[in-house]
């Protein structure tokens with residue numbers, strides 16, 4: 483079996499390939515051209531995500547292809563120490579303590595600390611869309627990719643005027659590591675990544691030099707550090723910023739785009755959300771399961787490991803196919819059906835599992851809930867343009883819509899069917 487994640491059938495709809503690998507003995511497939519072991523079963527993906535001793539993170543942020551020498555010369559100058567997704571014990575537990583102490587990561591704390599920021603940014607963007615009744619818009623640049631980045635800049639204390647640069651660097655990092663850029667493009671993206679790293683170092687240095695501690699995230703991490711390199715080094719603080727500025731934005735952008743795609747491509751689903759916003763949390767959970775923003779994530783084996791009779795050698799790069807695990811029939815009934823009412827929807831692995839479980843899961847969910855509720859209340863007639871065809875950016879990890887063209891109709895279509903009470907589930 484050949485897998486080309488960058489084109490053709492897999493790029494259009496990977497579920498068929500996931501099914502074929504799920505059905506192979508062991509649910510594990512070695513792809514020599516990609517240089518990756520593909521792991522699909524829910525139990526195995528869950529185990530690999532949680533077993534840091536066997537499945538290490540050291541190469542999680544290393545490009546998935548042979549980078550050209552000119553780009554590699556630049557990449558080796560990015561001396562960011564591993565902190566979050568690329569760190570293994572003993573560094574990772576120390577950094578994780580810092581993250582848990584400084585970044586709100588439960589629903590209550592996220593609502594309390596970040597809720598006002600999210601509401602203000604959602605209101606701004608929705609008002610801009612609503613000011614063009616009947617007009618057309620592409621929700622990707624105008625909403626789904628914009629909102630998480632604005633929220634993140636606010637809460638990390640990054641100047642809004644830098645939004646264009648941060649967006650380009652973050653997009654570039656995702657293409658450089660998990661995409662398939664041509665050599666000249668690799669060099670350009672690597673140069674951008676080096677600038678991005680210097681930018682994060684400058685942000686932290688400026689906060690240190692000013693001696694002023696504000697409400698922003700860098701200040702909070704520096705206060706937590708309290709000048710002690712054994713708690714965190716200054717380079718680690720910069721590296722945390724370097725990681726958060728990508729992890730906290732492209733992922734949530736994916737969740738918003740997939741949720742709106744699932745809702746708007748079926749008028750009954752959208753109408754149900756508009757009329758009954760308390761359905762939104764379950765809808766988002768099912769979106770996470772069915773269409774995860776990250777559908778493959780990398781680990782490297784620290785020793786040989788046997789999964790269902792298939793032995794993977796030490797030092798092997800493994801692509802944990804989270805998207806496939808979320809469709810594993812051993813866990814999910816009628817796994818290929820999108821159904822926000824399914825009782826097993828919370829068993830998805832889209833935020834990871836175990837020691838690296840996503841620190842921003844509650845923030846991403848809050849953004850999704852407020853965004854969908856506000857869009858539904860302001861633009862109940864929102865719909866995809868009839869000629870729209872889904873297309874995604876070529877990438878082995880991030881599944882990101884290229885566009886989401888819509889008509890900004892403020893009114894529900896005539897003959898809108900009220901949702902019968904019997905169909906209304908608990909949130």
Ligand code: HEM
Nearest residue numbers: 566567729730733734737775832833834838840841842846
């Ligand atoms: C729908 C949105 C999101 C998805 C699908 C997502 C997905 C993930 C996944 C799969 C991991 C596990 C990585 C691993 O096991 O190696 C992870 C970790 C992480 N996420 Fe998220 N994420 C989302 C939103 C966010 C947000 C909003 C933030 C922060 C603002 C964030 C920050 C992080 C960080 C820092 C880690 C690394 C944690 C660690 O290594 O201990 N994520 N995320």
